[in-house]
Amino acid sequence: MICILVASTKDKLLFYLTKTYANKELVAIKNSTEFFCPCCGAEVILKIGQIKTPHFAHKSLTHCDTYSEPESPRHLQGKLLLYQFFSSKNYAVELEKYLPEICQRADLLVNRQFAIEYQCSPLSTAQLAVRTHGYLQHGIQPVWIVGIEGPLKDGIQLLKIPAWIKELLRLNPGYIILFSPEENSFYYYSNLFYVSGNQWIGKVKPLSALKQSFPFAVPKKLTEKEFETMFNLFHQTRRKFIASQSFIKNRIASPFWRACYELQIKEGTLPEAFGLPLKNAEFIPCNAVLWQLQVIEASQKEIAVKALIESKKIPISHPAALEDAEALVENYLALYERLKEHRGGNAVLMKFLFDSYCKSV
Template identity: 30%
Template sequence: MLVGKTADGLVINLLNYSKDEVERLRKKLFFCPSCGSSLILKNGAVIRAHFAHKNSTECSSFSEGETEEHLLGKSLIASWCESDGIAYELEAYLPELQQRPDVLLEGKYAIEFQCSFLSAKRMEERTNNYLQHGYQVIWLLGRRFFMKEKITNVHRLFLNRNTKLGVYLWELDVDQSGIRLLYHIEQLSFLPEVFYSQKYWQKEQDSLLAVLAYPERAKLFLQRRYDLLPLYQKQRQVIQKNLAAKTPSFLKEQEQLYLLGTNFSVLHPIFFLPPVNCSLGDLSGLYWRVKCWCHLADSRTIGYKHLLNQLLTEKNRIPITSRPIEQEEWQEMLYSWLNILVKFNYISVEKGHIHCLKMLAIVIDEPSREVFLEKMMRNKTYISRLPKQI
C-alpha cells in the first residue's frame, strides 16, 4: 500500500516523496486508513517504498504481500493522471462499500490492477458492489495474466463485452508504461486457439480518460474469416482423441448429448457451427444449439423474442460455463446460430419471426453427413464481424 495516516490524521502518499524523504518519515507512526492498525514503512533497495501492516490482520481493504508490479502499476496510473490533469485518489477508501480501489478517477472510475489470483466469488462481489453504488469499475490485468495462446478461467472472470468490440480485456504493462486492450477475442469450440486484435496506448502520449472510454466510442469495421470444413474435421479429431483419453470435460458433454438422444459421433455437423465459441465458456455450446433447434422444430414458426425468452427461462438448466451468461451474450449466441441455419436454408427470418423450412435430423448417418459436408465446402467460410449484431 502506498497511502498511510499519521497519528494526527495526516494522509501520506509515498508517491510524493523521494527515497531520502521516505527514510526520514520512518521515525513517525503510521496507521492503516481502513482498519486503523499500525503500519510499517518499508523502504528497501528492491521494492519501492510502501506500507505494510505491522501485525497479521483481517483488513477488509488490503492483503499482505503486495508485489513490486502492483505498486508500480498504481504509481503508473497515478502519474498518468497527474500528467493529464485528472483528479484522482490513490487507494481511496469507500466506507459505504468497505472497499478500496487501487486508484479512483474523478470520483467515479474505480481502477483495479489485478496481479494475483482472485476467486470468482470475490471478484463478482467487488464488481457488483462498485456498480450498485454508481461506480464504473475497470479491471486491468498484470503480466502474470497476459493473454497468450489460450483463454484461461482467470481470463473469463475479467472479460467484458459490447457490440463495438465484441469480447475484450484490459492489460496494464508496467514495463512499457502502457495499457493494452485485447478485443474481438474469439476461441474455437474444442480447439485451444484464441484469436484477438489489440490496441496499445502509452503514458504521456494518450489521454487516460480517452483510453478507458474507448470501448464505448470505438468505430471499427472488422471481419475475421474461418474455413468451416477444415475446422470441423479438426474438431472431430480432437473430440475422438479426448473421448479415448476419457477427458472429464468431453465425457461431461457427451453425457449431456445422450440426454437429448444423440452423441458426438452421430450429431449433425451443423450443430458444430459456428466454429467460434460465442460464450467463451468451458463447454462448446452443442447442448444449447440442440435445445434451441428442438424449440424451433416443435413450433415450426416462432417469434425471435419468444424463442430468446424460452432460452433465458431455461438458461440455468443449459450447461455452458461455470460463470453466469448475460442476456446480451445469449442474444449474440442465438443470432450467430440462426445465421448458420439461414445460411444452410433450414430456416427463414421475417419481421421478427423464425420459420422452419425443412426438418433437421439431430442424429445423422454417414452418407447424409458426407452430403452435408459437400454443402459446407460450397459455403466454406464463417465471417465474424465488428460491430457485433444481436
C-alpha cells in the same frame, strides 16, 4: 502482508509515496515519523529497499480490507504508474482512496467517479461481485485493469483466459484491459471468440500509456483480414475437436455421436454450419460443434430453445446468462437456416460470417 503507498501520520495527515525520494530522505522520514494505515488504523512500517518500490507494510498480520491484494512489486509499481497517468492528464486522482461507507479501498479514485482497480492476482467471483456492487451503490464506476508482466505478442491468436479474468468481461462487455508496469503500456484483449475450456481466440493490442486517453480507448472491430485470421484459427480448433471425437469408443454415450446419429450425419461429413465462431458464445461454455449440433437436433424435434436450455443438455455459463444464452441460440438458428445448404467452401463461409459479425458490432 498488505502493502500500501499511502499512510496516515499521527496528525491524520496523509503521506504519499508517489514522488521519487532519495533513500537518505526516506530513512530520515522513517526514523522521525510514525505511520498508520488509513483504512484500519493499525501501525504500518515504511519499507525501503534497493529494488522494490518503497511502501508501507502492516506491522502485524491484520484483516485490513480483506479484499486487498497480497504483496506484489508489480501491483505497487502499476498503481504508481497509473497514478502518474491520471495526474499527467490533470484528473483529480486519489491513490488508495479509502471509502468508509463501503469499507473498500480503491487503488485509484478518479474524479470521485471512477474506481480504478489494478488487479494482479486472481479474485474470486464473489469478491469481484461484492467490490463492483459496493462501488456502483455509491455512484462510482469500477474500472478493472489486469496486471501483467508483458511484453505480450500482438495480433489475433489463441488465448488462455482464466476464469477470474473472464468474469471481468461481464463488466466490460467485449474486451479486457491489461497493464504492464515493466513497459508502462496498456494491452487489450478484444474481439474475443470463445472456443472451449479457458480457450479463446482474440486480438491482443498494446497501447502505450503515453498514447492512452481517459475514458480509456475502446477497441475497434476486426477488419476483414483479421476476421479471416480469427476464422482460420477457429477452424483449426474445430478440426481438432472433430478429430478427437473419432477416438471415442462408447459412441452411444457420446453426445456428439448421438446428435450425429439423430441428424443422420455420417462420419467425416459434418456440414460446415456446425461449429461456427459466434460472438457471445461464452454464454454456452461448451465446444461450438457440440452445442450447435444439439441445438439443431432439438429444433428438428421441435423442442423450444427455452426448454432445451432448461433441460441442461447444453450448459450455460451463469444462471443470470439465461437470456443471453437464448439470444445466442436464436442467432445461431437464424444463421443455420441460411447456411445449411452451404457448399461454397471456407472462403464464402468466412465472408458470410464476417458480414453477420459486422452487423452485430
